Amino acid sequence: MPEQGQVRTGELDAQAEAKRRLALAQIRQYPDPVLRLQAQEVEAFDGDLAQLVERMMRLMGDARGVGLAANQVGILRRVFIFQADEEAEPRALVNPSIVERSDEVELEDEGCLSLQGVLVPVERALRIRLEARDAEGEPVELELEGLGARVAQHEVDHLDGVLIVDRTTPEGRREALAVLRQSAVS
Numbered sequence: 001m002p003e004q005g006q007v008r009t010g011e012l013d014a015q016a017e018a019k020r021r022l023a024l025a026q027i028r029q030y031p032d033p034v035l036r037l038q039a040q041e042v043e044a045f046d047g048d049l050a051q052l053v054e055r056m057m058r059l060m061g062d063a064r065g066v067g068l069a070a071n072q073v074g075i076l077r078r079v080f081i082f083q084a085d086e087e088a089e090p091r092a093l094v095n096p097s098i099v100e101r102s103d104e105v106e107l108e109d110e111g112c113l114s115l116q117g118v119l120v121p122v123e124r125a126l127r128i129r130l131e132a133r134d135a136e137g138e139p140v141e142l143e144l145e146g147l148g149a150r151v152a153q154h155e156v157d158h159l160d161g162v163l164i165v166d167r168t169t170p171e172g173r174r175e176a177l178a179v180l181r182q183s184a185v186s
């Protein structure tokens with residue numbers, strides 16, 4: 001079972017670990033202000049977008065994440081990539097919108113590639129329906145459940161400048177901020 005949210009667990013060999021660290025160094029870290037900004041709709045499904053998606057796919061793979069939003073690489077466009085589960089092919093979604101959320105919610109620990117060392121409980125809808133475009137501009141409609149639904153909600157939050165520290169319990173927030181303060185001084 002992977003950790004919820006963006007961070008996959010598992011033992012890495014030295015080379016994979018070096019790759020992971022290089023990728024993380026290219027991912028914006030809290031409290032980078034770009035993580036707090038609203039991303040803009042994509043209008044051109046062009047080569048620049050394809051390049052952005054390719055770069056994000058590589059970084060997410062190397063960082064061993066299950067999701068990555070464009071804000072996290074410093075680009076304020078409504079683009080994210082994610083895996084519905086560990087075996088699923090990563091896919092890119094552009095201009096996503098969550099059109100339905102189940103009333104049923106689940107509280108699970110969630111991590112984020114931009115908040116290293118933080119794992120806090122976040123309540124998310126168990127099932128969602130999401131409409132978006134793919135990187136070529138074709139319409140996509142997805143029904144997601146469990147981990148896939150959780151990751152997609154996490155990524156759409158990123159595009160609106162919202163982080164897990166805003167969504168967690170008061171206690172989770174205190175713990176997260178303590179970890180982040182610690183890593184800022186070390």
Ligand code: ZN
Pocket residue numbers: 006111112113114154158
């Ligand atoms: Zn995140």
